[in-house]
Amino acid sequence: MSALVVKNLSKAYGGVQAVDDVSFSVAAGELLAMIGPNGAGKTTCFNMLNGQLAPDTGSVEFEGRRLTGLAPRAIWRLGVGRTFQITATFASMTVRENVQMALLSHRRRLGALFPVAAHQYRDEADALLGRVGMRDQAERACAVLAYGNLKRVELAVALANTPRLLLMDEPTAGMAPGERNELMQLAADLARSSNIAVLFTEHDMDVVFTHADRIIVLAQGRLIAQGTPADVRADPRVREVYLGSLHA
Amino acid sequence: MSSSAIAIQFLNGLASASSLFLVAAGLSLIFGVTRIVNFAHGSLYMLGAYMAYSLVEYFGRTPLGFWGGVMIAGLAAGLIGAVLEIVLLRRLYQAPELLQLLATFALVLVIKDFALWVWGPEDLLGPRAPGFDQAVAIAGRAFPEFDLLLIAIGPVVLGLLWLLLTRTRWGTLVRAATEDREMAGALGVNQAWLFTGVFALGSLLAGIGGAINIPREPATLGMDLSIISDVFVVVVVGGMGSIPGAFLAALLISVIKAFCIGIGEVHAFGIDFSFSKLTLVVEFIVMAIVLVIRPWGLLGRPSAVARGPGTVEDPLRAPPRPLLAFGAAMLAILVLMPLLSDAYTLVLLGDILVFALFSVSLHFIIGPAGMHSFGHAAYFGLGAYGAALALKHLMPMEAALFAGPLAAALGALLFGWFCVRLSGVYLAMLTLAFAQITWSIVFQWDTFTGGSNGLVDVWPAAWLGSKTAYYYLTLALATAGILLLWRMLYAPFGYALRAGRDSPLRADAIGIDVRRTQWAGFVLAGLFAGLAGAVYAFSKGSISPEVVAIPRSVDGLVMVLLGGIQTLTGPVAGAAVFTWLQDTIARNTDFWRATLGMIILVLVLAFPRGVTGMLRRRFMREPA
Structure with missing residues (x-):
């Protein structure tokens, strides 16, 4: 069954049709990559899925519930985790506290005025950090972490509410090439073992073709191709978009 | 007309x-x-x-x-x-x-x-x-x-x-x-x-x-x-950095003010309403309306992205043992003070305690919550006037002492609703505007607040009448208030405030309603500032609109910043140093403002992280 179903999504900025009638779906446990050249509409499309942007037309459904019109925080409560292209963590908190925040929020305990926050769900946070290989850095401040490690922390935070859909906007952007495959492998393993649907955008084609189960290709706001990595690799339209008509 | x-x-x-x-x-x-x-x-x-x-x-x-x-x-x-x-x-x-x-x-x-x-x-x-x-x-x-x-x-x-x-x-x-x-x-x-x-x-x-x-x-x-304050309003209404906006806003506000004077007293629906009294507030009302509809002013644009890391706070750690021991020792000394000192010192210590609570409540909102308030005196004043008026019209002093903070919290509930919709300089200006509105209401409502004369005969109940008894009350309430505020910062709620400051994007993405959290923080800070105001009112026996005026808000900021905004104890140290300095300088020179100003300038240039920030770096070998 499809976890995420996107139907006829469109968005225009002034006269520019940034996203034009895009439809696709992601199944539980599946890794779907959204690719396309710069300006293809990936980020716009992404921001409509996570509630930061309202679409002009079309619908986004998660497990049969309409997401369009919901705030990001409401979408998260339904079981959708997110990581950002430029990492967003709480810099004045430790790695563990960042995860504890998500756990506290998930249990709706963030209004509490008196218990000590750092003592809440400590073991659970450490377990999540263990899954992304950050257990030994739990006490460090997020402000001083290396970028690749911040990405791992974000992943742990995203897993805290046991999401059934994970939206990852350029999960490996800004990382060294070696780290990229490692992080994506980690995300893929976690998703498959927990049956999480994953939608990610990515510029690194090596990462995309190694880890994605399926790929959708956007160009000038339109979905021009979709299928397995092998299908997409062979698709002449994709070649044209990426390599220019020279090779067509 | x-x-x-x-x-x-x-x-x-x-x-x-x-x-x-x-x-x-x-x-x-x-x-x-x-x-x-x-x-x-x-x-x-x-x-x-x-x-x-x-x-x-x-x-x-x-x-x-x-x-x-x-x-x-x-x-x-x-x-x-x-x-x-x-x-x-x-x-x-x-x-x-x-x-x-x-x-x-x-x-x-x-x-x-x-x-x-x-x-x-x-x-x-x-x-x-x-x-x-x-x-x-x-x-x-x-x-x-x-x-x-x-x-x-x-x-x-x-x-x-x-x-x-x-x-x-x-x-x-x-x-x-x-x-x-x-x-x-x-x-x-x-x-x-x-x-x-x-x-x-x-x-x-x-x-x-x-x-x-x-x-x-x-x-x-x-x-x-x-x-x-007039110019801040004009610049904010027009849009920060926009010259034509400033012109438009200056015209708008001046003309509205002139009409308020021109209309004067109006008799309608059986009530007399004085438009000329409105002149002191009307610009702030205009500003509040403009900012809610157009958060960047009439001709302003969303402020340019501020790049660079800014200053990032260290994670909040449990207070180290030496600090706890030091705090306990200080508290013990404060408890023994009535035996050791004269009445004058006791009154000064009472003031220090009141302002320590005030500045900790201000730090709560400008530090961890990241909302820069220029108008915290509004809540101090509402607490003071709330308590004094409750005593005069409704209830005994013991109850009035708590009615004051409630009045302040209600004020913060109302003003905060507007304030959490803005950020940065615009937020700061709006908080200033609300404080000025409060001030001018207090200043002009002669029949209720006593106008510029204020209220007199606001004395504590008989059993709290002696200097020593009132000192102990102040010590108990200020200490309890400060400890409660600190405790909340260690609690999930305080973390949620910091989350909204550190990264609103991430906070929203993990289910935190940033505005509501900030609103609640605003009300809590107002509540405790109000408690400080109420205790202050009864300690002086009289209050005047000065308790709501701009200098009071700025004093609070000076205390917090002097002490160091990145530490919890900073605001207490800042309040103590500032209140003591002000008292000492005022007694020894006619030019106490200049002396204080020079001291602040020297401290700002020497210790850009505040006094406690400097001490911490020195004694805990923290990297700069």
């Missing part, structure tokens, strides 16, 4: 708009380029007025003497502005925004006492402008010629500034730096001289704005803070 009266009020409004626009344009230029909210801008306006007065007296009341005096006063203000920029502000461009603000406020104190020293405490009304000292008949009424001249000056200066900014290379650089300071720097613009130049120009405009007004309004020592 007849149509001729309407015409006259309209012209009156236009005449006051000009001076306001000149000063506001200067502030807007300075803010646009340097991103410094310059409290001392009002002081340059004041200096302009005083200097023009003296120069005109010296040159003689001839046309040349008058206009020469005005121009030289303006140029002198510009020169002073340039010197201040080079000597002081240039060292602070990398410092946190609030610290810059503190430095400019210290300048306000120094300049005020300088003016007191040179010109004395009397108001000085200038001569009528020679050549423009007659009245002309407009719509059958007499209207001063000089006011017609003022009406013309506003658009002329707007035109000149427009030419300067769009037709000269320097103007292009100013606009580039306003748009994106770092990009302008990267393109090789010499920022140091550009900033100095902008400061000089802005100060010149402030000086002329003050100088040109001396035939209409006397030069007084209070005009610096009264103009600065």
Whole structure:
């Protein structure tokens, strides 16, 4: 069954049709990559899925519930985790506290005025950090972490509410090439073992073709191709978009 | 109102708009380029007025003497502005925004006492402008010629500034730096001289704005803070950094004010309503409305992205044992104090405790919640007046002591709803606006709040009547309040506040309603500021509108920043040092403001992270 179903999504900025009638779906446990050249509409499309942007037309459904019109925080409560292209963590908190925040929020305990926050769900946070290989850095401040490690922390935070859909906007952007495959492998393993649907955008084609189960290709706001990595690799339209008509 | 009266009020409004626009344009230029909210801008306006007065007296009341005096006063203000920029502000461009603000406020104190020293405490009304000292008949009424001249000056200066900014290379650089300071720097613009130049120009405009007004309004020592709040409103309503916006806002506000005076008393639906009393608040009401509808002002644009890491706080750790031991020892000493000291010291200690609670409650909102409030006195004042009025009309003192904080929390609930919709400078200005609205209500509602006289006979119940008993009450309530606020910062709620400050994007993405969290934080901070106000009211036995006035809000900021905003204990240390200093200096010199201002300047330049920040770095070998 499809976890995420996107139907006829469109968005225009002034006269520019940034996203034009895009439809696709992601199944539980599946890794779907959204690719396309710069300006293809990936980020716009992404921001409509996570509630930061309202679409002009079309619908986004998660497990049969309409997401369009919901705030990001409401979408998260339904079981959708997110990581950002430029990492967003709480810099004045430790790695563990960042995860504890998500756990506290998930249990709706963030209004509490008196218990000590750092003592809440400590073991659970450490377990999540263990899954992304950050257990030994739990006490460090997020402000001083290396970028690749911040990405791992974000992943742990995203897993805290046991999401059934994970939206990852350029999960490996800004990382060294070696780290990229490692992080994506980690995300893929976690998703498959927990049956999480994953939608990610990515510029690194090596990462995309190694880890994605399926790929959708956007160009000038339109979905021009979709299928397995092998299908997409062979698709002449994709070649044209990426390599220019020279090779067509 | 007849149509001729309407015409006259309209012209009156236009005449006051000009001076306001000149000063506001200067502030807007300075803010646009340097991103410094310059409290001392009002002081340059004041200096302009005083200097023009003296120069005109010296040159003689001839046309040349008058206009020469005005121009030289303006140029002198510009020169002073340039010197201040080079000597002081240039060292602070990398410092946190609030610290810059503190430095400019210290300048306000120094300049005020300088003016007191040179010109004395009397108001000085200038001569009528020679050549423009007659009245002309407009719509059958007499209207001063000089006011017609003022009406013309506003658009002329707007035109000149427009030419300067769009037709000269320097103007292009100013606009580039306003748009994106770092990009302008990267393109090789010499920022140091550009900033100095902008400061000089802005100060010149402030000086002329003050100088040109001396035939209409006397030069007084209070005009610096009264103009600065007006000018903040104009700049924010118009949009920070927008000169045409400042012009539009100055016109709008001045005309509305003039009409409020013109309408006067209105009798409708069986109630008398005085529009003229509305003049003190009307600009703030306009500002609140504009900011809610257009959060960036009438002609402003969303502020440019601030790049760079800023200052990131260290994670909140459990207090180390030595600190706990030190705190316990301090508390023990405070408990024993009545046995060791005289009544005077006890009263001073009581004040310190009250202001420690006040400053911790302010830190709660500006530190962890990241909401820069310039108007925290509103909640202190609501607490004080709430408690005093409850005592007078409703309940015994013991209950009134808690009714005060509730009144403050209700005020924070109302004002906070608006405030959490804004951020940065706009938020700061809106909090200032609400504090001024509260102040002017308290100041004018003679029959209920006692107006400018305040309320007297606000004494504690008999069993708390002795100095010692009241000291213990103060100690208990202040300590409990401070510990509760600190505890909340260690609790999930305090973490949620910090989450909203650190990364609103991430906070939203993990289900945190940032606005609601900030709103709740605002109310809690207001509640405890109100408790401080209520305790303060009963300790003095009387209160006046001073408890809600701007200097009270600024005192709070000084305490927090002096102590260091990045630590929990900082605000307590800041309150103790500041209250003690103020008391000591006030007893030993007539120029206590200047002395205090100089001390603040030295501290700001020496310890940009606050006193506790410095101590922490020193003793805990923390990296800088």
